[in-house]
Amino acid sequence: PKPDTQGTKSDAKYQACLSACLSDCVKAPGAEVRTRAECLGDCKRACATSKEQLLLGSPKKKPAPEGQ
Numbered sequence: 001p002k003p004d005t006q007g008t009k010s011d012a013k014y015q016a017c018l019s020a021c022l023s024d025c026v027k028a029p030g031a032e033v034r035t036r037a038e039c040l041g042d043c044k045r046a047c048a049t050s051k052e053q054l055l056l057g058s059p060k061k062k063p064a065p066e067g068q
Contacts, residue, residue, distance in 0.1 A: 007050035017047035 025039035035049045048054045 007052060009053055011049075011053070014047055014049065014053055018043050021046055 008014075021043035023040050024034055025034055025037060025043060028034070044054055
């Protein structure tokens with residue numbers, strides 16, 4: 001079975017939303033030209049359904065306690 005990716009950066013719906021948003025933002029007719037980097041913040045806020053999706057990187061995994 002596939003791992004559940006809902007709410008993560010690997011979520012297919014999040015990826016599709018982000019892709020479409022970035023494409024529309026960069027190619028907006030009549031608007032000032034914006035780069036993907038300039039659009040990314042707005043698109044993340046529009047598409048994110050969890051805190052993890054708003055982060056720049058991936059959350060750090062906490063190491064397992066020693067002796068267990």
